[in-house]
Amino acid sequence: MASLACADNSDSVFEEALHAARNDDWNGLAQAQKRLSDDHPLQAYLEFHRLRAALPDLSPQRVVEYGERYPDSPLPDDIRQHALVAYAKESRWRDVLKVYDRAPRGTELRCYYLRAQWENGDKGVLPQVRELWLSGSSRPSSCDPLFEAARDQGVIGEQEIWERLLLAFDQGATGLMSYLADMQSGADATAGEWLGRLHRDPERLRELPEGIGDERREQLLSAALRRLAYTDTVRARELFEQESANLGLKDPALRERAAERIAWYSTIRGIEENRQWLDGWLANNGSADTLDQRARRSVIEQRWDELPDWVARLPAAARDDSRWQYWLGRAAEENGDDEAARAHWGRAAGQRNFYGFLAAERLGQAPVFSNASPATDDSAPTQPGLARVALLREIDEPQLAWDEWNWMLWHSSEGQRRKLAQHALQQGWYDLVVQASIQARAWNVLAWRFPAAHRDLFVNAARRHDLDPWLSMAVARRESAFYPHARSPVGAQGLMQLMPGTARKVARDAGQTPPDARQVMDPDINVALGTRYLAELLERFNGNRVLALAAYNAGPHRVDDWLAEEEDAVPADVWIESIPFYETREYVQAVLTYRVLFQGLHGNREQLVLLRPDERGTPYSLAMMD
Template identity: 35%
Template sequence: MTFNFCSVSMYRFSCFRGPFLHGSQLLRDTLVLLGLSLLFVGPSSAEPLSSPAIIKLPVISDSQQQHYDQARSALRKGKVQQYKQHRQQLDDHPLAIYLDYHYLNDRVRSISANQVADFMARADGSPLAYRLQRRYLNYIGPKRRWRDYLTASPSEPTSTELRCYYHRAQLQQGSKEVGYNGAESLWLSGNSQPKACDVLFEEWYKAGLRTNEQLWKRMLLVFDARERGLLSYLSRKLSGDYHEYGQTLWSVYNNPKQIKNYRQFQRDSGENRAIISAALRKLARVAPDQAVKYWQHYQQALSFDTAHSADIDKQLIRYAYVRNNKKAIEWADSRLAELSSDDLTERRIRQLLKQQDWPALEIAIGSLSNERQQTERWQYWLARIEQQKGLSEAANQRLQSIASGRNYYSYLAAQQLDLDYQLANVPSSVDAVASEQLSQSKGLARIAALMAADQIGDANSEWIYLLRRSSDPERITLSHYALQQGWWHLAISSAIRAQAWDAIALRFPIAYQQDFEQFANMRAVDETLLMAIARRESSYNRYARSPKNARGLMQLMPATAKETARQINLRYRGVSSLYQPNTNIRLGSAYIKRLLKRFNQNRILAIASYNAGPHRINSWLKDDMPQPFDVWVETIPFRETRDYVQAVLAYQVIYALQTGQADFKMLRENELDGVY
């Protein structure tokens, strides 16, 4: 049987990165989930499904599906009696709880707590259970229906507002210890809490449980959260000796340089040490050299314990490097080796690397933990240091030791030694027991039925819940199953959730190959570059949407897509068109081609520009002294962009190996020899 299904309607869906099912794959996905095999020809570029189904789900009869469709239609139209007649026939239908949810959700003001509790028991394992519970609790909480609240929520909810109602309910029902402990936990926050918590906090206060010590502890949290108004309010609530401490903390918040008056802060108390510590952290953000100067005095004058001193050291070291403050850096370097902080050491290493201070760089790498030193990244740079010292044989031996890995630095090492790149592939297999268990999974059955009913957002949520509750063998099996259906992003997310890092077929599927090949040829761009970008950007989730509003497989910003469409004389049909693989790859390929042209076919710069924007790349290229390619990549100021460039280059190697490009080189001569 052959289908050609090329047009789809657009549905609303939640905005987040992660697994998602939608669009033109709908017909194929649904039929396969129901145990049918077919050859699908269309914009998803899926491969023919010829292998036996890994998981076999019960088939929904035509009669049941008709009852479900009619019940859903009746419920939408408010025909309750007609709805109930059809609903009686659907106890075995996997989506019966969806009908129940919508029925109860529309009547949340009139249903009982017992009805909610009963629904949650029947919907266990589905996101619907807590969705209805939250809606019900938000309604009855302000109405102070405490008995009903605890019936519907016998355990503490997760949202702050609902937690406050929960502990008010505990107090009213006689569980004083639970209620007051909850009040204290909620109150000790650096941020203002919702108004729903005010009554709970007031009852806790009236019970005489709010102490100066707790007010002080919260003030320190608020200081670091930079909640200026709340800090001022709390400072006025302190009494006794704490009142003076509160006023002093408030004062140094507004002017942390006050701690230079050593006589004013000579009292060796825990509260005074906390004030000094808070002031130093705030001052270090703008004047790390002054913070270091004051800290050197107070470290000697007051009895800071070892752990507290180390925490302050780390904060000051971090800002010394962030601000590139030369006076503070000299002190920071002297303290860094004693603290055993790999993260801070790596920050300093990159500064030294940018300066190409090879002797200092060797010392800094040597101060990393042994585990961190042994990573391919720092073994590569130790080899580069050996090359600078003329120790070619030692450098080659070190590069040889990392050349069999599957990452950017392993591939750099292999290219330098003229060795073959390695996939380091460890194939995974379907677990027969897991396959049998998943064939009985109500969650997977719901996903199949939701797809058939065009309830795509709900199907995605169910998939996420299913992964959370599955074992690793089940996740691997689900990954194979998703791959079999052509659900590329689901295969990737399942494999990652199972930590199957070496299962290359699952983590790096050959997806949308027809579209990538078509537009790679059209733009004269390597299709593996397009595939690598899409894999990094969206994990082949065609409906991915980033917090910054980038959309689709290649995560195009709407403004960029619109401008690119204008340049290639393509009619732009709005942001919804970016969820179509063909359109997204058409525009994404044109955009990367434009970047390649702008940067003289240098993929390092084009890839960095794709992530951070051309204007930033130009500013980074003008910064400081000229650098070799590897130094420039490792010292890109944005960690996201640095990781992105290295990942895309490595992913391109992985796809080149999978598609048979035996002579592929991760970096070309113009990229290796360029000055950055």
């Protein structure tokens, strides 16, 4: 492992050098590097930026040599990607193949690489181009020359254009549909035009003109019914039952695709008008997902007598899972068979998850943790990247440290990953230990999966708002896995994944200056604001954690309508299973489960409670299902 001895005196110098390199300040970089030792563990980062700035004129040999010099780093992969794009944009196709000997990951890079092969005379790449073409979403512009070549060579023809149109139709990619329709000619052009019309108004399926051809007609009819299943599920079922065969939809596979979509939306929307048809069709058809939703519908409607029959149709692995064992127990209880109920709950209670813990509470038992020892030897991990991770974290470069860490995990054995996980725990690198536990598949080593990350921070923040610190810690574990610089696709930031607008509002309400984007990533600020926001939601929903957590994920405005008067109430467990948004449903279950784990692992293991009596007794509404 590289020595850390130089770190104490050179951190600020390296930060100065890295800042200069990122901003192409080569004079500033040269001055800073004079004060750094040649063997500084992070020298590779400075050289990376010199190479990056020299592109596209940089010799590919320099790129190759850089990779040979730093074989234990993620940086050679990064500079190869930069070089590939730079060379491709300059049409230096031979140089592309000098820095890559196989197609890289990522569609844009792969298209550049395949084009380099094509430009260098390799005609065998066109079947791979056809695979890239067959996508319902748009492809990067780097793929366009390849698609043109494949069309010129007849590898992409009318059939491939039509197949992609159908894929785009199912994904609702209307812009791509228009683009593809312009490529068509003859009868296929007519079919393409009608596919667009049917996406806008699927009931026009009865207006399909003659001359399209039987195959295209059936595909159009099936597509229209799938679209109509979304826009008007009852009408889709009526047309499927009463008119589809006469209109020409006879192919068994296409009929099944249409019926499956009608069944899916009939199930998740609970459409009574379609129930007789749905249950009749599902008697001999239906995917595992649709059957799962049909069993879930029985739970939502508390039709306990029919639930066991639907669960029995699920695959064995699903039937044995704690979720369905729990609900079979509930059904048995409601049907007056307490012995069977306890048997089902006993099987569920052996599993470490929401429904396993819920079953344990039904039985009056403690939750089963199945906690395993880390079971690593006493030797320390020796990867050179560890020194770089430590230094990068010290100088507040978490993304670079994260990249180094993941590169080490991907290039390590399972035993090495376990050592890295234990090392990260000892160093207090909580986000990295969670990531290592996943890569090591150490599902039962709870010390790694649920470390008491930033415990003092959460405890102090929770104390200010009379809040359970294990709850806010569980929220952070679910939201960001304790990575302070996490950023979601929609812009949520930090440990507890606050949206910038929410962070500003919470700060203003507290009489504080709203944080800027960088400050939101500071754990002290983020946890303080996130905990305050969680406390506000709990106050809004009378301390009910189920509702507050649903609001934290889906937004409080949605949850305001999810309450009911006493006569409209459903039990808490039914309500949680009924949450229409899969993400929110899983979120509520996960956070409540994580809270029990955190308390049991790091706090008072007595009286672990998943759902409090007041939460069980709250009148929850199924109005949200509308």
